[in-house]
Amino acid sequence: MAKRQLRVLSVASECAPLVKTGGLADVVGALPAALEPLGWRSRILMPAYPGLLERVGRTRRIWREENLFGGPASVHSCRYEGLDLLLLDAPHLYDRPGGPYMVDGHDHHDNHVRFAALSWVGARLAIEGTSDRWRPDVVHAHDWQAGLVPSYLKYAGAQTPSLLTIHNIAFQGIFGPDQLDALHLPTWDFHPDALEYHGLVSTLKAGLVHASKVSTVSPSYAQELTREEFGFGLQGVVSMRGERGELSGILNGIDTEVWNPATDPAIANYSAADPGAKAANRQALIEEFGLEEPAGPLAVVVTRLTHQKGVDLLLEKLPTFIESGGAVVVLGSGDPGYEYALGELAARYPQSVGLHIGYDEPMSHRLYAGADLVLVPSRFEPCGLTQLIGLRYGAIPLVAATGGLRDTVVDATPEHLADGSATGFTFSDIDAGGLGFALGRSVDLYADREAWERLRAQALNTPVDWGTSAAIYAQLFTELI
Structure with a gap:
């Protein structure tokens, strides 16, 4: 009997080539292809920002909820440019002008709600599965926008393990404790060892506390985050995870098909073997x-x-x-x-x-x-x-x-x-x-x-692909289950 392919749900606010504001999108979009030969099949949950459902073409609705933090929501599954996507359609949260996080140079006033909703749905899919009978073995949450996924899993008593990857600790998803009830977070866990961050709530800190394991995007950055000058106030909780052996630094790679001077349509082509052009x-x-x-x-x-x-x-x-x-x-x-x-x-x-x-x-x-x-x-x-x-x-x-x-x-x-x-x-x-x-x-x-x-x-001639790093992620996921 063939061995079942293991499943990872990646939860992120952006994914190349659909939505990109920085390197996070490149990582989310490139890692699934590198993991698949290693036995891990990924689905990526992200918001259905304006125009995305039309852009990806045909989809199937695989989950819905009548009231997701103020309005109806549904998740639509599709295959797009080699990626298995789960697009969270919640018009009251995502159908608006501007970019994923900002409009006219200012943060959307309800970003904490918009991405708590993304995290909530990620946790629900991990616990309940989808209507097409898919449920992940591991959840991979990216940055503060998905930082509450591990928390929602913990508070639900779920057994699904989670990995939180910090792409940039400078952005922490901070909001007031008056929002805890509205976001289905327990007020009894509002203390310095859990949700509280200097009298406020940080979704990134919540993820750092509650994730099964934590990773960053390079070994040096993992060490730097334990120091005051780099930790942005979270160096204590990062150090704690490191002392428990629950912190990894895994270098990113790049998509060497997109970034390939030998085939790049935008340039005169050349290669390491023939760099003349x-x-x-x-x-x-x-x-x-x-x-x-x-x-x-x-x-x-x-x-x-x-x-x-x-x-x-x-x-x-x-x-x-x-x-x-x-x-x-x-x-x-x-x-x-x-x-x-x-x-x-x-x-x-x-x-x-x-x-x-x-x-x-x-x-x-x-x-x-x-x-x-x-x-x-x-x-x-x-x-x-x-x-x-x-x-x-x-x-x-x-x-x-x-x-x-x-x-x-x-x-x-x-x-x-x-x-x-x-x-x-x-x-x-x-x-x-x-x-x-x-x-x-x-x-x-x-x-x-x-x-x-x-x-x-x-x-x-320096390797910059995902090969080595994907193998480390695959091993980490295997350890989690």
């Missing part, structure tokens, strides 16, 4: 942004323009980099002050700075393909996908030595260059001085074309 992409990028051919490396920045991402450090040190022969193209949006300052930088160096405010997926592919360097000076970075895509496309990562950046980029020291293990540049002093020194090192190495080509070859 990399030069043509570089020239095309220079022409697209109207730049002069730089004497030094052509760097790109693909990021949210925020303090966390170290944009202020870039603004301080890019002029020196440019005057040393470098050039830079920036793609991103965020803080209006940073957008304005980058516009001023582009006006000051029109032949060396390209700028596109906003996000454009095909353009991002062109940037990675044309770049010599990809800059990621984040003050903290749970895992980071930008540097992984850079490696895949031979755009040498220059990164702050924090979180997953530290775990995925090997610094181009003389020793690492000599033994062939170097894949990029790292800096440990995460300030303007540290970034400036690393940029200077990149300019110096770029002048040695033979050494630079060897570094690029090592980057192109």
Whole structure:
């Protein structure tokens, strides 16, 4: 008799390619395909934001409830671009203008209700199963938006184990205790060892307390979260889970079919074995942004323009980099002050700075393909996908030595260059001085074309897929059941 394929319910607020605001969506969308050969079949529960049901086409209703926190709701099952999706249709919660979390620059006023509802339905599906007789063996909850799934399972006395993955601890899903009854949470568990967080409720803390196990998206980030400077007030509960052996750091991978320079339709194709067309992409990028051919490396920045991402450090040190022969193209949006300052930088160096405010997926592919360097000076970075895509496309990562950046980029020291293990540049002093020194090192190495080509070859040959990490997730799920 064939062995039954094990089942995981992934609960998340976004999933590529349907809805994406950051790396969370990429992980949720890519992990199922990597888990399937290992015996785990995934279904992804996410909200049916406006237009999603029409976009995915034919669906089957597999669950409904007449009053889900203020209105009727149903779950619709479908197969879309290789993913098994469960779309939670609750118009009173999700059918509104704006993005998944914000409208006109402000959070939706009822985000705590909207994502408690998502968590509630995730727990109900785990306990009751669906009308098509599917019930998961494990629930995988992602970030604060699904943080209450483990809590609802616990309060229902359910036996289904859960894993909570922290993609970014800075976002915690905080609301007032006056909402506990409305969200079906017990007031008797409002205390510091459970739901209470400085007089409020944090859905992320609830998940950290109640999940069977906890994971983060890199080994270094798992360790950093036990420290005050990175834990955002939750370092105590993270440390407790670590001391019990219930905390894992598992690196993200990227979808190497979507991100494949050998087949990417947005660029002139090349590969690790034949990187020749990399030069043509570089020239095309220079022409697209109207730049002069730089004497030094052509760097790109693909990021949210925020303090966390170290944009202020870039603004301080890019002029020196440019005057040393470098050039830079920036793609991103965020803080209006940073957008304005980058516009001023582009006006000051029109032949060396390209700028596109906003996000454009095909353009991002062109940037990675044309770049010599990809800059990621984040003050903290749970895992980071930008540097992984850079490696895949031979755009040498220059990164702050924090979180997953530290775990995925090997610094181009003389020793690492000599033994062939170097894949990029790292800096440990995460300030303007540290970034400036690393940029200077990149300019110096770029002048040695033979050494630079060897570094690029090592980057192109670095594994960035989900293979190793998916096996760790599969083992963790197996331990849970």
